[in-house]
Amino acid sequence: MGIIGVAHIIDGSALARKLDDETTAGIAGLTKSGYYPPGLAVVLVGSDPASEVYVAHKIRACRRVGIESYEHRMPEGTSQDALLTLIARLNADPTVHGILVQVPLPRHIDAGVLLGSIDPAKDVDGFHPVNVGRLSTGTGGLVPCTPLGVLKLLDTVIDNLTGLNAVVIGKSNIVGKPIAMLLLEREATVTVTHIETRGLPEIARQADIIIAAAGSPRLVRGFWVKEGAVLIDVGITRVARSNGGERLVGDIAFDEVEHAKAVTPVPGGVGPMTIACLLSNTLKAARNARNHKNG
Ligand code: NAD
Numbered sequence: 267m268g269i270i271g272v273a274h275i276i277d278g279s280a281l282a283r284k285l286d287d288e289t290t291a292g293i294a295g296l297t298k299s300g301y302y303p304p305g306l307a308v309v310l311v312g313s314d315p316a317s318e319v320y321v322a323h324k325i326r327a328c329r330r331v332g333i334e335s336y337e338h339r340m341p342e343g344t345s346q347d348a349l350l351t352l353i354a355r356l357n358a359d360p361t362v363h364g365i366l367v368q369v370p371l372p373r374h375i376d377a378g379v380l381l382g383s384i385d386p387a388k389d390v391d392g393f394h395p396v397n398v399g400r401l402s403t404g405t406g407g408l409v410p411c412t413p414l415g416v417l418k419l420l421d422t423v424i425d426n427l428t429g430l431n432a433v434v435i436g437k438s439n440i441v442g443k444p445i446a447m448l449l450l451e452r453e454a455t456v457t458v459t460h461i462e463t464r465g466l467p468e469i470a471r472q473a474d475i476i477i478a479a480a481g482s483p484r485l486v487r488g489f490w491v492k493e494g495a496v497l498i499d500v501g502i503t504r505v506a507r508s509n510g511g512e513r514l515v516g517d518i519a520f521d522e523v524e525h526a527k528a529v530t531p532v533p534g535g536v537g538p539m540t541i542a543c544l545l546s547n548t549l550k551a552a553r554n555a556r557n558h559k560n561g
Contacts, residue, residue, distance in 0.1 A: 415539030488522025
């Protein structure tokens with residue numbers, strides 16, 4: 267069988283702009299009704315260069331759609347107690363609707379304890395055990411941003427996921443597992459795979475949908491992909507260029523999958539949707555708080 271054409275490239279940047287427009291309009295509606303503008307508190311501990319870049323992106327994105335952002339930059343040596351006190355203050359602040367603690371955290375901080383101290387109603391990352399439980403029981407709550415972005419990208423190319431075979435590569439708590447839960451909620455048949463999975467290429471070849479979230483550059487080769495499959499590439503690895511600088515490489519060998527139905531690029535696929543979903547989650551949290559106050 268020859269090449270059937272070129273896979274459709276799903277434009278994550280364009281979809282993110284569309285979602286941002288909806289968020290901007292939603293915020294305008296909220297403030298017109300006399301409620302506070304949505305507020306997002308971002309807590310950054312230490313000075314990890316990649317985290318600095320992510321936080322700067324998030325703050326800029328907040329400004330774009332009309333979310334008030336409150337940056338809390340804490341020195342590397344900040345104690346766990348001091349951070350818990352900060353979170354308690356943000357939990358109690360009615361102008362703060364979302365709280366985001368940038369990971370990774372310094373080694374002396376127990377991330378589970380800190381993330382678990384965030385009010386689940388303000389947990390716009392969706393990492394709190396209450397939100398994890400709600401996602402796995404299909405009972406609402408705030409859904410983690412990258413998995414939500416993945417689902418929205420899939421929705422642009424597949425009308426109905428019912429009964430489709432989906433293979434998720436990677437089983438992390440923040441990406442792989444929540445994606446699997448979202449796909450199960452949509453009645454897909456889900457296989458979650460990881461570094462110890464045997465025969466991954468054969469498993470992947472059965473898939474109508476492959477979500478690659480391993481952080482292993484060009485892991486998914488063309489021969490792993492069934493004709494007409496839809497591929498979402500979550501992986502981002504920084505690779506040095508021979509002439510200096512670096513480029514971002516995904517988990518899918520993009521140039522080998524022209525026989526797929528559709529594929530997301532890296533960059534410009536899942537990345538922009540992650541930030542757009544953070545903003546829409548913050549609006550959702552603000553709407554919930556307003557309804558709670560009025561209720
Ligand atoms: P992680 O390291 O916590 O988990 C990686 C998972 O992939 C593990 O379950 C591991 O078993 C599996 N894995 C690793 N190598 C594998 C291999 N060769 N074969 C099969 N499975 C393998 O990483 P994470 O936090 O889940 O992130 C995964 C990737 O997604 C990373 O590249 C990360 O940078 C990227 N990411 C992107 C966004 C975004 O906004 N686009 C957001 C979060 C994470």
